[in-house]
Amino acid sequence: MNLNQIHNVYFIGIGGIGMSALARYFKNIGKQVSGYDKTPTTLTKELIASGIAIHFEDSIDLIPKDYSVENTLVIITPAVPKTHSEWNYFVERDFYVKKRAEVLGIITKDTFCFAVAGTHGKTTTSSILGHILYESGADVTAFIGGIVENYNSNLIGDGKTVTVVEADEFDRSFLHLHPNIACITSMDADHLDIYGTSDAIEASFLEFAGKLEDKSKLFITKELPLEGVTVAVNEEAVYSAFNVRIEDGSYLFDIKTPKGILYDFRFGLPGKHNLMNALMAIAMAEIFGTPTVAIAVALASFKGVKRRFSYQIKREDLVYIDDYAHHPTEIDAVHQAVRELYPGKKVLAVFQPHLFSRTRDFADDFARSLSQFDELILMDIYPAREVPMEGITSEWLFDKIDNQQKEIVSKEGLIKAILKSNAQVIVTIGAGDIGEMVVSIKEALNENI
Structure with a gap:
């Protein structure tokens, strides 16, 4: 075609x-x-x-x-x-x-393609990389799985020769792509409704990695069973962020690269997982030939992605953050970032589970992750493409959660339940239609001053 x-x-x-x-x-x-x-x-x-x-x-x-x-x-x-x-x-x-993935394959075949794979971090890493390349003058189009705050769009640029795409493992979509440079941020079990086993999803990632014959163009985290260029935060790796500190609400850090040390990068997104995403994007841009100064300037100006630790209210007395997290590992990352930024403050998490199959497959992990918050509101499972499964309900998950301050609430009763809380930090979490409620929640909280 x-x-x-x-x-x-x-x-x-x-x-x-x-x-x-x-x-x-x-x-x-x-x-x-x-x-x-x-x-x-x-x-x-x-x-x-x-x-x-x-x-x-x-x-x-x-x-x-x-x-x-x-x-x-x-x-x-x-x-x-x-x-x-x-x-x-x-x-x-x-x-x-x-399919969408097949069309992306057709588009990327005739371009220089950056592909960002992994069960977590694809959207943020792709957004940072797309922003760096666009700001540095590359002839790029970046297809993003979220709305990038800098552009208020899920498309960055209108270039014809360079593409940035999220290499989505769902339905083995990423196997249609033609990457020239790629990264894999994680290979956790997910989409078991498609793959069946964690071994099957790992095999799919290995097949994707095999698309890059030159492994110096494949960037990976240290724990992955792959050949590639290692990237890490505060650990020994080919690309390593170190001397990490927080200043004026942003991360400052230095980077060890194969060419030497790069100093004083500034990045405004909280959480060690986001720092890792930024480092992946920096490594990919650097090997492409993007000047170091251009990378640093673009990174400092990156505002984030909507529904990825997205601040809705940021006052002295109240913080409201919205996040797309829908896997236990992602919820853990949100929790880590919140505790790092707001130590000692009471945190309310509002979680809408996404998919009956995912809730079933990771119920114990979800329960552990959600038990970490001071207070929890659990919503009904968002079905997306699925039909209900017998016995897999929010009530079933609720009983597994070890939290003294927890309740199940319908969408209709959600805002009232949130306003009852005296938590100083509120996070809404989930990949379902909870995202459509964020504006209403924000308005209600602001009116409740």
Whole structure:
């Protein structure tokens, strides 16, 4: 398939964070873009405002009539069921129907591709790297799985020769990519509904790593069973951040590299996990040839990603942070960052579990992670693409959590429950539609002064 011959691009599931970045990209390069999604969101409103036609009813009558087999590409998300009538309409008529990952593979094949893989840290690392490359003048487009605060978008740049992509392990999507430089931030078990076992997910990462014949272009953390360039914080590695200190709310640190010591980098995102993400991005940009000064300047100006330790309220008496964390390891990282920044303060965590299968597979780990907070509000499981599983409920998870101040609350009762708390630090956590409630929570807290 030649993208130059494609005039129309139709998305089924256009409101997804990865899908919407592709929609923006195709609109930027002059394609006619439209699509379907199940429900309106902030993202779909932004796409509509940019001139993209979107509807929210699964109806073949709403597909543009001038979209022909020869000049139309249809992009689907794995979250859409195979019974979807619009999907079947295009398949039955032999349209070009591709998964998002396949399309990213087509785009990256003809570019110099940076691929960021790992069960945690992909979005933040990709955002930092995309920002560094863009600010340093590279001809880059970065496809991001989150909204980058500096750009208020999930797309950075409009370059034609360099791409930055998140190499997503879900559905083995990253195996479609053609990376020139890559990193793997972690290989924890996840998506066991797809893989079945942790061995299977590890095998998939090994296959992805095999796409880089030159292992000097593959950056890894020290504990991974892979050949590559090691990256670490406060540990011996090929790229190592050391002399780490906090000054005016930001990390300051030095970096040992193969070429020597780099001094006094400043980075504003809290948490050791984010420092590791920054170091991965720095190492990838450095081997690409980005000047050290340009890297340092861009890193200091990076504002973060929405829903990644995203400050909503930052007052002396109250802090409200929102985070996308949906795996026990990610919740641990949020907890570590909060305790480092606000020692001695009472912390309330509001958690919405994401997927019945993930809740089932990591229930004991979730319980351990959530027990660390001073107070906990647990919401119902957000199903996303799944149907309920017998016995897998928030009540079941709730009983495993060792926390004296805990309660289960519905979406309707959430704000009232939050306002009852006397916690000085509040964190909302989860990958479901809790993100759509953040503005309302913030407004209620501000009105409650």
